[in-house]
Amino acid sequence: MRYLPLTDADRQAMLDRIGVATIDDLFIDVPAEARLDGPIEGLPGHASELAVERHMAALARRNMAAGDGPFFLGAGAYRHHVPASVDHLIQRGEFLTAYTPYQPEIAQGTLQILFEFQTQVARLLGCDVANASMYDGSTACWEAIGMARRITRRGKALLSSGLHPHYVSVARTMATFTGDELVHRAPGLDVAGDGEELIAVLDADTSCVVVQYPDILGRINDLSVLAEKAHEIGALLIAVVTEPVALGACRAPGEMGADIVVGEGQSLGVGLQFGGPYLGLFATRQKYLRQMPGRLCGETVDAEGKRGFVLTLSTREQHIRREKATSNICTNSGLCALAFSIHLTLLGEKGLRDLALLNHARAAQVAERLAALPGIRLLNHSFFNEFTIVLEKDARQVVRDLADRGVLAGVSLGRLYPDEANIARGLVVAVTETVTDEDIDALVSGLKEVLA
Structure with missing residues (x-):
């Protein structure tokens, strides 16, 4: 049980002091549609600790973590090997x-x-x-x-x-x-x-x-x-x-x-x-x-x-x-x-350069293979370890279809810009040193299937 030392009179005195009528007035900057007006629908009132642990573990097993399969997500957060x-x-x-x-x-x-x-x-x-x-x-x-x-x-x-x-x-x-x-x-x-x-x-x-x-x-x-x-x-x-x-x-x-x-x-x-x-x-x-x-x-x-x-x-x-x-x-x-x-520090200047060159080489390898597929156009003339491909269909659906096949293929521009229909066919693909030849093969074959 929470320890709440303030009485209703204490709270009202504080509200009067700062010039608002209710506690809800303190949240006026939060849009009304984002505020709760009651308990969360469908959320159980209480459960035992053991039951909660089991439930949360079951939910966690539905996740696909970065290391569980081919991973080509980037757009601001990147998977690298950390010693x-x-x-x-x-x-x-x-x-x-x-x-x-x-x-x-x-x-x-x-x-x-x-x-x-x-x-x-x-x-x-x-x-x-x-x-x-x-x-x-x-x-x-x-x-x-x-x-x-x-x-x-x-x-x-x-x-x-x-x-x-x-x-x-x-x-x-x-x-x-x-x-x-x-x-x-x-x-x-x-x-x-x-x-x-x-x-x-x-x-x-x-x-x-x-x-x-x-x-x-x-x-x-x-x-x-x-x-x-x-x-x-x-x-x-x-x-x-x-x-x-x-x-x-x-x-x-x-x-x-x-x-x-x-x-x-x-x-x-x-x-x-x-x-x-x-x-x-x-x-x-x-x-x-x-x-x-x-x-x-x-x-x-x-x-x-x-x-x-x-x-x-x-x-x-x-x-x-x-x-x-x-x-x-x-x-x-x-x-x-x-x-x-x-x-x-572990990398040092030479190690960082070597890591960067490895990232770029792997990305260039993937870009070349994807650009050769029908229905795909490589947007970039220059890139480091991340590039954009343009598909013949909405990239959001392509990402979902590939995720069902165990491949996290990239970040769709339609997800980043849901109100911009003109760029919804864009897919941002990131390739780091963690990507293997088998991962690349899985991405290429998966795209062939879903774009066919």
Whole structure:
């Protein structure tokens, strides 16, 4: 039984104080259709612990996990092999904690790990400085838009059509509270990205341009010209990387002029984990350091001249005046950042390049075989380990038919963009080092059957 110390009078006094009539008024920002007005229909009132365990186990057996068969899903979350040593090390008692210490200087090991993580992320993304991680890629993307607003004092952000729709959705949700204007349209099944279109609509009100690299369709575009044009009118270029392994083979966005580079670090060390927790990456130029959200760990020396680590920057509302805070994010994804750092350390620079080249080679192999099938057109002229094929029928049904055959064939664009019928035939296929020759054969034969 829950312990509820407040009386009805206590609750009413609190409601009167904040100026609302009922507790339901506190949820007015949640759409009415998303709120419950009673118990969930069909949900049993109670059951024994043993009965619940058996029921949940039966439901779990209906799932098809990533390792249960051929797996070609991507679109922002990727299956890579994570060395067993990563999981072993992050479960050590000194690391496995639910929260970052409030007196971080006491935990020198934690600060050193985060310092090294920042160094790795900054080098990987091609920037001067990185923070000590964020929740995930989508929230990091929004924080970058907010940072651009603070720097430029403008309120309009141009979002590329190639930006992941989940990232767009998060940005739209947050923009309802800040008043930012977000300009975005869904992608078409085009070989090229929308760089020229973005350049054409740049104006004096634009705070930033947000592009994904590689984008949601797997296309890889040079960001240099877009960065130059954005800078000419005083706007920033924000690059989003959802597959950091790509940077083992592709030029880093920071090297092409991106002012802020954010991304999702799940690919390295973290694993799919049924959708989370994941890891947000955030890096920028040195001159924008003080506008960066999150926390920053630095290196120094103590009174005896010994090397030490400190929390150098943490400009959130808990430490300074609320109106001066750069973010309300109050912790980093510390354990996931540790896993990322360990995996990247085990790979090293050469290992990351080798892993990237292996991913691309496998993807090219699959793309070539699929493009040779009747009823399939390969959209991409360039890609890393993910590409889009165009089918002769709605890709959603094709994905379901192949799933019935035990093959997770990819992510249909109709699922990502349910209101865009013109791209429903698109299927995004991801290929990593975990894909075997047998998996490829199963995908090819399955597509032959369902497209016949």
